[in-house]
Structures are given as structure tokens and as C-alpha cells.
Amino acid sequence: MKRHFDDVLLGSIELFCLAAEAGSFTAAALAAGVTPASVSRSISRLEKRLGVRLFVRSTRSIRLTEGGKTYFEQCRQALNLLVEAERKVTGEQVQPAGTLRISTPTTYGHHRLLPLLPARPAGRTTRMYAEAPVSPRLRIHLAAAAEAEGIAIARGGTYVCMEGPQFSTKAESNLYRSWGADVIGMTNLQEAKLAREAEICYGTLAMVTDYDCWHPGHDSVTTEQIVAVLNQNSAAALKVLDGAVAAMPAKRNCPCQSALKNAILTQPSMVSDKTKQRLHLLLEKYFRD
Numbered sequence: 001m002k003r004h005f006d007d008v009l010l011g012s013i014e015l016f017c018l019a020a021e022a023g024s025f026t027a028a029a030l031a032a033g034v035t036p037a038s039v040s041r042s043i044s045r046l047e048k049r050l051g052v053r054l055f056v057r058s059t060r061s062i063r064l065t066e067g068g069k070t071y072f073e074q075c076r077q078a079l080n081l082l083v084e085a086e087r088k089v090t091g092e093q094v095q096p097a098g099t100l101r102i103s104t105p106t107t108y109g110h111h112r113l114l115p116l117l118p119a120r121p122a123g124r125t126t127r128m129y130a131e132a133p134v135s136p137r138l139r140i141h142l143a144a145a146a147e148a149e150g151i152a153i154a155r156g157g158t159y160v161c162m163e164g165p166q167f168s169t170k171a172e173s174n175l176y177r178s179w180g181a182d183v184i185g186m187t188n189l190q191e192a193k194l195a196r197e198a199e200i201c202y203g204t205l206a207m208v209t210d211y212d213c214w215h216p217g218h219d220s221v222t223t224e225q226i227v228a229v230l231n232q233n234s235a236a237a238l239k240v241l242d243g244a245v246a247a248m249p250a251k252r253n254c255p256c257q258s259a260l261k262n263a264i265l266t267q268p269s270m271v272s273d274k275t276k277q278r279l280h281l282l283l284e285k286y287f288r289d
């Protein structure tokens with residue numbers, strides 16, 4: 001058997017069929033996960049090979065030519081046969097299989113994703129992270145304690161969590177600044193997410209030691225200078241902690257204490273005993289009802 005098609009050409013035929021079905025290069029591109037320009041290029045390549053125009057293009061729409069219609073009918077049948085062949089050898093498995101993990105803001109998950117789920121999967125819990133994993137109450141106590149000690153602070157900010165231990169390159173440092181990030185470190189994101197999952201109040205007291213490496217006037221700090229600043233910072237941090245812990249109420253009323261309340265998709269009655277045991281420490285109170 002002689003070879004007629006290469007991979008690129010078969011892909012182009014599939015994109016052509018998608019565009020013909022959708023009546024739009026943009027819709028075909030969306031369905032295929034490629035750019036509209038690449039759909040357009042693929043179809044031009046096909047037209048060149050065939051020596052036939054497949055679409056009449058205008059700025060607003062595309063329309064199949066007579067030749068295009070004939071080609072589409074035949075190609076669609078051929079592609080359907082290929083899909084059918086694939087199904088036959090993969091055991092007729094036409095449904096997608098496996099675990100789907102979705103990480104999404106809570107509100108979006110509840111209002112948009114939950115209604116789309118056909119059924120609650122049994123014996124499996126799904127957790128969602130809130131947008132800002134910081135306790136609103138804890139930040140207030142930390143800031144107040146710092147101010148009481150006369151320590152200059154900036155409230156809020158965006159923390160870049162880089163993989164460590166290492167230092168940024170100047171290019172990385174400038175990139176983070178262009179994103180609007182305020183501080184950089186290597187540990188807070190993991191802590192924040194674990195604390196949120198355990199419904200522990202979390203706050204960051206970010207004590208700055210240096211300008212990363214972007215500042216032209218501060219690019220040559222010595223180890224001694226860094227260590228001196230570190231020592232000042234840890235003394236200040238202890239004072240802030242003393243004040244914040246003393247001022248904290250014994251009973252909290254912030255939303256951290258029920259962060260997982262709406263994060264479990266599975267009905268408690270459907271969760272297996274084994275899963276309940278495994279998650280007992282974190283989810284016991286939610287499994288009770």
C-alpha cells in the first residue's frame with residue numbers, strides 16, 4: 001500500500017471538517033485547542049494540495065464551495081470510520097475514564113461547576129481552595145501588634161513562592177515585579193494551603209531582608225549585612241508575636257474555622273468508612289451530619 005497522507009495532512013483534514021461543521025475557523029480552533037491562524041493555514045495547505053478552493057472566505061464568515069461540500073462529506077465519513085476503528089480496538093470505551101482534579105475559586109466552583117456534575121462520585125471528597133488563604137482576623141492582630149511596637153509595616157501584598165533553596169536571577173526578579181508581586185520567599189504557599197485545609201488561621205509576617213536582586217543600588221549586599229538584618233527582623237518578629245497572641249480572643253469567629261464546610265462534594269452517607277477514617281482529623285465534624 002502506498003502512503004498518501006502524512007500526520008500533518010491528516011490533522012489538516014480534521015481541522016477542515018471541524019471548520020466546515022462549525023462554519024467558523026475560530027470555533028474550529030477553539031474545539032481543537034489551536035489558534036484560528038493555524039486552522040486557516042492548515043486549510044490553505046489542503047487547498048493547495050487539492051488545487052481546489054474549499055471555502056469562500058469573507059471578513060465575517062466562511063462558506064463551503066461546491067468542491068468543499070463534496071470533500072467534506074467524504075472526509076467526514078472517512079474520519080468517522082477512523083474513530084470507529086479506534087473504538088473497536090480500545091474495547092468500545094467511548095466514555096472518558098480516570099480521575100479529574102479541578103482547582104478553582106470556591107464561588108466559581110459552587111455556582112458554575114457543581115451544577116454541571118452529573119452525579120456525586122461515591123467515596124471521594126473534593127476540596128477547594130479559597131482565593132486568599134489568609135485569616136482576616138489574624139492579619140489585623142499581627143498588624144496592630146507591629147504598630148504598637150513602632151515597627152513600620154505594609155499591610156497586604158502578593159507573595160511569590162519560588163522553589164528553594166535558591167536566589168532569583170535579575171530577570172526573574174524583574175518579571176515578578178512586573179506582575180505586581182511584593183515579596184518573595186520559598187515556604188508560605190505550602191503553609192497557607194495546608195493551614196487552609198486544616199481550617200487553621202494563617203497569616204504571614206513577612207520580614208524583608210533585602211531587595212532580591214533587582215535594585216541597582218543594593219545589588220552587592222554582603223552575608224554579614226544580610227545576617228545583621230535577619231537578627232533585627234527576628235527580634236522584631238518575636239515582639240509582634242507576643243503582642244498579637246496576647247490580643248487574640250480565645251474563641252475565633254473568622255471564616256477559617258469552617259473553610260471546608262462547602263468544599264466536600266460527596267454526600268456524607270456515600271463516603272466509605274475507610275475514607276472517613278483517613279480524613280477523620282480534618283473532616284470529622286462534616287461527616288457527622
Ligand SMILES: [Zn+2]
Nearest residue numbers: 135201254256
Ligand atoms: Zn482565621
